Amino acid sequence: MIWLVWRQHRRQALFAVLGLLALAAFVVPSGLGMRRSYDDLGLGCIQAAGDGDLPGTCLDAIRTFTSQYSIEGSLSILLMFVPMLIGIFWGAPLVARELEHGTHRLVWTQGVSRRQWAVAKFGLVGGFTLLVALVFGFGVSWWMAPLNTAGIPRFDVFNFDVGGLAPVGYTLFALALGIVGGSLWRKVLPAMAASLVVFIGVRVAVTAFARPHFAAPVERGTSVEVLDTGVDPLAGDWVQGMEVRAADGSLLMDHASTVCNPGADDCGSMTGAVNWVMYQPGDRYWMFQLIETGIYVALAGVLLWFAFRRVRQLA
Template identity: 50%
Template sequence: MIWLTWRQHRKQALFTLIALAVVAAVMVPTGLAMHHRYERSGLAACLADLGDAQMIRQSEAAVHCQALSHQFQQQYSDLAFVAILFVILPVFVGLFFGAPLVAREVEQGTHRLVWTQSVSRRRWALTKFGLVGGVTVVLAVLYAVGVSWWFGPLVTASSGRMGYLSFDVQGVAPVGYTLFAVALGVFAGTLWRKVLPAMGAALVGFAAVRLTVETLARPRYMSPKTLTFSPQSVLRPNPATGDWVYGQGVRDAAGHLVASGAQIGPCAPPGCGGVAAGSYNWQLYQPGSRFWEFQAIETGIFLALTVLLVALAIRRLRDIA
């Protein structure tokens, strides 16, 4: 079975290696340049100096550091778009590894050849799914480690790794996405039994589930924290914590939101002109320190879906003839 799986998929493996080499050829030089620039400009050092305190004193150094961040982001803003490519990479693995696994066999009728040898359908399925799944895990880990390294400076210089695009390509979540995409492709193949419709269905399904989880579920994994601080305070939120800010604004003494998306201060001791007494700055956020908790929950959801889809696919196989 192992030999057969290798013989059937060796072309795919070769193409995957070529694709990996191409991606690496782009990532390694740009990543090195970015890391170099990050260190040399002093951005790395100044961000480290800001520490991980929630609030910091608004100092000359902090302002300078923010300027450096902006400069860095401007310089590499084009590369941030490459990250979009990384977001959709898992679905390609699902389309090209997962969807044809059963669908091509049925489309070409070869399931009638391979399932009528002396190997049970279940063993055939477990071996194939296992091997393809294993290769997928290796690829996904490589991808996650590589992208985390490559994207690190840009993410730290901007809004942090809890943000929408950066959360999705770092940590362990990409492994969950990729396995889910493959399982979805396999399952779609047992339903449509033709490669192209299975690929189309897997693509639509993957996008739908990912978007749903990302927009509806993820913000609710843990209850967000609230931060309030006075306009007169010299302490401001630390930009280096990498918090995921849901919303911010100014509230009056009664707690009503009077200005959305804005913050005021720091003002000199007499108070800020035109702002009612007792007003305060307000921010609703997920702390950046919750990154790994969020990654674990997100990955868990997609791994559970993967297991479910594989079980359903094996069930469906029994009815294919």
């Protein structure tokens, strides 16, 4: 059965390896180039400054670096689609193609039980998908590391979704979704279309409504007479809300902050006011990654359980 699965899916495996090699052909030279530029511009000043203020020369170097590699940062938008495409294009045909061509009847009457067939198919393809997703996720994380250190936040949706463990969860979820879609619609293209719609819907829902609440945000208030709000973008802090409150706690401005220099300005109603910020510290990045990956892996597990049951009922 293992040999049969390999023969059926070796072309997909070959394309996956070629795709990873093509990605590596861009990511590795680009990543090494970014690291050389990072060192040449003296951006070690970011770590050297610690929690203190960055000198002007360091800020200039950061602006030069991020401007030089702005295109690379934008490419992460395209990489967001990779887990979805891998999962759906591998998952949907896994069952649907057999049903569409009627070959499942031949397999299940040749001494191979439906359970054995499903375990071999789902297990081997799922294991290879997991390996590809791990290489992709941590490869992109390595590539983006200099940009993240220079101030492009890891919590940004276009960075969070393509690096670390998150692509593993997305890819396995898309794979399981495609398998279930194939077992329900019995044809490859409708299964792909349905899986795509559901995948996008779930991803948007989790990103917009669940992720911001994985942990209670840190709340910090500083006087409007102080420029520093205590949030450090270079550390990857994710600002979720800002507002200006009066001394009595009433809201003066929402989704904004302000500065009043009492030595030069008439603060007026802002006297005693506080800039209030709600944010997720950058050191929670991996906790959020684990939570989100766990959600999608759990969803994938439920879908695969349903697919196993569905295969046993197919005629």
